[in-house]
Amino acid sequence: MQFSHSDAIWQAFPELRAGALYAEGIDATAEVEEAVASFGAIARARLAEAQEGEFPEIQAWRRGFSRMGLKPTQYRCASEALLRRFRQEQTLPRLNPLVDLCNAISLAFAVPIAVFDTAKIAGNLEVRRATGQETYLTFGGESEHPEPDEVIFADGEGRAHARRWTNRQSGLSAVRETTGSVLIVAEALHAGAGEDIGRLVATLADALARHWPVLPKTAMLSPASPRFEFLG
Secondary structure (H helix, E strand, O other): OEEEEOHHHHHHOOOOEEEEEEEEOOOOOOOOHHHHHHHHHHHHHHHOOOOHHHOHHHHHHHHHHHHOOOOOOOOOOHHHHHHHHHHHHOOOOOOOHHHHHHHHHHHHHOOOEEEEEHHHOOOOEEEEEOOOOOEEEOOOOOEEOOOOOOEEEEOOOOEEEEEOOOOEEOOOOOOOOOOOEEEEEEEEOOOOHHHHHHHHHHHHHHHHHHHOOOOOEEEEEEOOEOEEEOOO
């Protein structure tokens, strides 16, 4: 089982820097509130200096969405949406210990982080352009078809596990109480993204090891090393 970006994605977005992490042994009993508060404090301090739309990490994703033909203030990358809500409400809803932790790290780094339950992924997972035939399950339980050429996370059975790249994940592979193994992906387009993604993945791996009995497997992805073999 592997995760990758298509050659076309690397060619269209040569500034892309990505990191991935795989872990087994996750459950919903971990106490992560102290870590969530710590990462939230980092985001809160940064937001006190400027709104999220001024962050270079967010501006880079807005440019990326524009290049995909999307209106960036209509469709926001996941980290911008989180930061916007956090700025307005000063907190985020608690969903699941792992999701809460990843959301907090996403806030601190202003970088979108996707978390997938690997038991719900068929075959390999690839970030690629949609054909328009793939199926996407919303969190409300409705089935959709991504637009042709839309950037999606697609598995071996043509199911889209995220739409509009870093905009919205699928309800199909969302982390739940029964989730035991996960693939976590972080992606950035800004200058200095490689260093930031490296720090983010290291921070994430350390945080997981502190809260669960896991030995995370990690990888940095690039055009020269575009695949992360994580299972099987």
